[in-house]
Amino acid sequence: MTRTSQVLLLLSLLALAPLPVLSEEKPDIQPPADARWRTVLKDQVKAAKNCDLAEVLTYSELKIGEEIAISGKISCIDGRQYDYSRPRPHQNFEFRLCEPSVC
Secondary structure, eight states, X not given: OXXXXXXXXXXXXXXXXXXXXXXXXXXXXXXXXXXXXXXXXXXXXXXXXXXXXXXXXEEEEEEETTEEEEEEEEEETTSOEEEEEEXXXXXXXXXXXXXXXXX
């Protein structure tokens, strides 16, 4: 199994695991100290899916060697939801529409 396959498998497993909810409306739950990823996520989902980010529903980090992979779920202002993942900090986020029967 290649390293890329391993990373994708781990990200898939993380997407299926129950994760804590992060929301702008819940001040008791703090996002990671380095929130640059959130700005990048917002810009990329707008460009890729024409989605105005409403909130980050779930967030997860997975350390793979020296790299940190990010994955989770977001919602758009219009009600759509997407799973997102980024295997490495220098790569673009990938977005998958969250269908009710899948997510």
